[in-house]
Amino acid sequence: xxxxxxxxxxxxxxxxxxxxxxxxxxxxxxxxxxxxxxxxxxxxxxxxxxxxxxxxxxxxxxxxxxxxxxxxxxxxxxxxxxxxxxxxxxxxxxxxxxxxxxxxxxxxxxxxxxxxxxxxxxxxxxxxxxxxxxxxxxxxxxxxxxxxxxxxxxxxxxxxxxxxxxxxxxxxxxxxxxxxxxxxxxxxxxxxxxxxxxxxxxxxxxxxxxxxxxxxxxxxxxxxxxxxxxxxxxxxxxxxxxxxxxxxxxxxxxxxxxxxxxxxxxxxxxxxxxxxxxxxxxxxxxxxxxxxxxxxxxxxxxxxxxxxxxxx
Amino acid sequence: xxxxxxxxxxxxxxxxxxxxxxxxxxxxxxxxxxxxxxxxxxxxxxxxxxxxxxxxxxxxxxxxxxxxxxxxxxxxxxxxxxxxxxxxxxxxxxxxxxxxxxxxxxxxxxxxxxxxxxxxxxxxxxxxxxxxxxxxxxxxxxxxxxxxxxxxxxxxxxxxxxxxxxxxxxxxxxxxxxxxxxxxxxxxxxxxxxxxxxxxxxxxxxxxxxxxxxxxxxxxxxxxxxxxxxxxxxxxxxxxxxxxxxxxxxxxxxxxxxxxxxxxxxxxxxxxxxxxxxxxxxxxxxxxxxxxxxxxxxxxxxxxxxxxxxxx
Numbered sequence: 296x297x298x299x300x301x302x303x304x305x306x307x308x309x310x311x312x313x314x315x316x317x318x319x320x321x322x323x324x325x326x327x328x329x330x331x332x333x334x335x336x337x338x339x340x341x342x343x344x345x346x347x348x349x350x351x352x353x354x355x356x357x358x359x360x361x362x363x364x365x366x367x368x369x370x371x372x373x374x375x376x377x378x379x380x381x382x383x384x385x386x387x388x389x390x391x392x393x394x395x396x397x398x399x400x401x402x403x404x405x406x407x408x409x410x411x412x413x414x415x416x417x418x419x420x421x422x423x424x425x426x427x428x429x430x431x432x433x434x435x436x437x438x439x440x441x442x443x444x445x446x447x448x449x450x451x452x453x454x455x456x457x458x459x460x461x462x463x464x465x466x467x468x469x470x471x472x473x474x475x476x477x478x479x480x481x482x483x484x485x486x487x488x489x490x491x492x493x494x495x496x497x498x499x500x501x502x503x504x505x506x507x508x509x510x511x512x513x514x515x516x517x518x519x520x521x522x523x524x525x526x527x528x529x530x531x532x533x534x535x536x537x538x539x540x541x542x543x544x545x546x547x548x549x550x551x552x553x554x555x556x557x558x559x560x561x562x563x564x565x566x567x568x569x570x571x572x573x574x575x576x577x578x579x580x581x582x583x584x585x586x587x588x589x590x591x592x593x594x595x596x597x598x599x600x601x602x603x604x605x606x607x
Numbered sequence: 608x609x610x611x612x613x614x615x616x617x618x619x620x621x622x623x624x625x626x627x628x629x630x631x632x633x634x635x636x637x638x639x640x641x642x643x644x645x646x647x648x649x650x651x652x653x654x655x656x657x658x659x660x661x662x663x664x665x666x667x668x669x670x671x672x673x674x675x676x677x678x679x680x681x682x683x684x685x686x687x688x689x690x691x692x693x694x695x696x697x698x699x700x701x702x703x704x705x706x707x708x709x710x711x712x713x714x715x716x717x718x719x720x721x722x723x724x725x726x727x728x729x730x731x732x733x734x735x736x737x738x739x740x741x742x743x744x745x746x747x748x749x750x751x752x753x754x755x756x757x758x759x760x761x762x763x764x765x766x767x768x769x770x771x772x773x774x775x776x777x778x779x780x781x782x783x784x785x786x787x788x789x790x791x792x793x794x795x796x797x798x799x800x801x802x803x804x805x806x807x808x809x810x811x812x813x814x815x816x817x818x819x820x821x822x823x824x825x826x827x828x829x830x831x832x833x834x835x836x837x838x839x840x841x842x843x844x845x846x847x848x849x850x851x852x853x854x855x856x857x858x859x860x861x862x863x864x865x866x867x868x869x870x871x872x873x874x875x876x877x878x879x880x881x882x883x884x885x886x887x888x889x890x891x892x893x894x895x896x897x898x899x900x901x902x903x904x905x906x907x908x909x910x911x912x913x914x915x916x917x918x919x
Contacts, residue, residue, distance in 0.1 A: 322718075322722060325718070326719070329711065329714065329715060329878070330711070333710065333711030333878060336838060337840075339838070339839045340838045340839060341837055342837070345837050345838070346838075347675055348675050348681065349834075349838065351674050351675045352671055352710075353712075355667040355668070355670060355671045356712050357711065357712065357715045359667045360712060360715045360716050360719060361715065361719055362663050363659055363660050363663045364719050364720070365716050365720075366720060367717075367720055369660065370707070370712075370713070374701070374703045374704055374707065377692070377693060377703045378693045378696050378701070378703050379693070380689070380693055381691070381692055381693010381694050381696070381703075382694060382696070384693070384694070389690070391686045391689045391690050391693075392686055395682070398664075398665055398668060399641065399642065399644070399665065399669065400668050400682075401682070402641065403641060403642065403669045403673065404672050404677050404679065404682045405679075406637070406638055406641060407672060407673055407676050408677075408678060408679055410634060525653055525654070525657050526651070526652045526658075526661065527651045527652060528649075566641070566644065
């Protein structure tokens with residue numbers, strides 16, 4: 296297509312303008328040829344999938360560079376940004392996940408992977424604070440384990456899209472406390488807080504105690520924080536509890552339940568909110584909790600059911 | 608455009624196929640809408656240029672994710688790859704530059720920035736081994752400073768595209784030695800080797816001694832090496848000397864001079880070779896060198912002139 300454009304002389308153009316356009320078109324052709332040269336070096340890749348991914352990535356990166364006419368200074372700033380993003384990451388902090396989340400790349404990836412049948416619980420970002428191997432708990436346990444915040448009783452049922460309960464479904468729960476921190480963000484904390492794995496009962500029912508989570512700013516003292524600041528974006532996320540729910544024969548769902556009424560629901564820094572994931576955290580005065588616990592201070596209750604789709 | 612496609616029913620399609628297509632189109636629309644939502648968060652960025660760059664980057668990243676239908680596992684592998692790429696980088700190693708170089712992003716960026724007038728010396732990648740503050744040397748000095756390899760006498764002239772010499776032009780030189788290593792790659796080396804800054808004389812002439820560089824594999828014990836291996840690509844670069852040449856009123860040029868006849872000229876791992884940058888490294892038996900030095904062992908000579916374009 297470029298070849299037919301080349302040399303096409305518009306009526307009325309001056310010779311100089313014509314030569315200049317020709318020069319620009321030659322340059323574009325050379326840039327296209329260069330991209331093709333790079334793509335060709337992935338032709339013999341050991342896997343067809345790797346080749347597909349790398350060639351698409353290279354096409355987009357090259358087009359991006361040309362589209363914005365990236366300068367050497369900007370390129371080097373990007374090199375430094377990416378290097379810092381890797382170097383600030385450790386066992387307790389994952390700045391590249393935060394970058395993917397804040398650019399909407401994570402939610403876009405989730406969108407292409409989780410085309411759910413109607414009624415199934417929607418997925419959202421896993422976020423940077425998931426830690427493998429949360430403690431095994433049982434229904435009724437207090438997952439807070441001393442984390443600060445008002446008590447919150449969470450209950451619900453895991454069901455199939457066809458309506459029936461999923462007996463012995465597994466749940467993994469993690470969340471920030473009332474001060475907006477995950478346990479891994481608290482230096483010197485030797486115990487796991489606000490994390491746990493549960494198994495639902497024979498009716499797919501689960502219940503546990505925790506603390507009501509607070510909305511919080513994502514870590515913004517690193518490269519991603521600098522990016523948000525330059526964009527004049529807020530680092531805040533609405534209050535939520537993370538859930539991973541799985542059962543044999545069903546698609547695993549990784550999601551959050553958000554607090555209805557939170558002022559950051561419309562400006563979540565990681566674009567994770569979906570209407571179906573918003574639920575009421577109801578505050579109660581001291582009284583008997585749903586599991587029979589006599590509460591001598593105010594507490595919250597949250598009821599949320601998870602609906603799994605059969606594995607494709 | 609999507610809106611007009613939506614609901615268009617092809618002749619002869621079954622109702623089921625029609626509904627399925629409609630469903631896919633709705634999904635695409637939702638994904639587009641999501642990308643627009645992310646783009647909108649950069650609308651108030653503190654600089655118009657930052658907004659332009661980030662919005663283009665986000666568009667391409669989202670399209671890439673959709674185009675290859677990136678899975679969660681692949682996404683997480685990418686997160687780990689990028690994290691390792693940052694973490695293996697330090698004062699002596701820059702793996703993100705290596706990544707940019709091996710994906711042709713660096714050369715694409717150089718292509719859009721250095722549209723040279725005819726006759727000017729072409730640019731190529733800066734590479735990951737440039738170190739600021741190379742020692743100040745003078746014409747005739749030996750930059751090798753003990754690096755292994757056969758002596759090589761380099762001389763040339765810095766000229767303007769209009770033909771005249773550029774008096775007192777500055778040059779910075781860095782290169783690998785005969786074993787294919789830069790000084791920064793040699794652990795425990797306390798001295799700078801094969802690096803230096805020079806000032807050309809009043810006729811734009813420069814000359815110095817060094818060792819003849821060898822072709823070498825780029826560092827491939829890290830994430831970039833893994834990527835090259837998966838692509839079945841060679842990590843080798845043809846032998847070359849790096850030059851940065853600058854003078855007041857002229858565009859700075861960062862480039863290499865490659866050895867004619869090197870077997871990796873057509874498969875440079877970082878796509879840096881241009882025909883105009885290939886030159887003869889001529890080997891001589893013991894004799895008097897061009898600067899009058901009596902050589903009692905074989906040596907090389909390289910003659911290469913640099914031609915600078917006036918600053919735009």
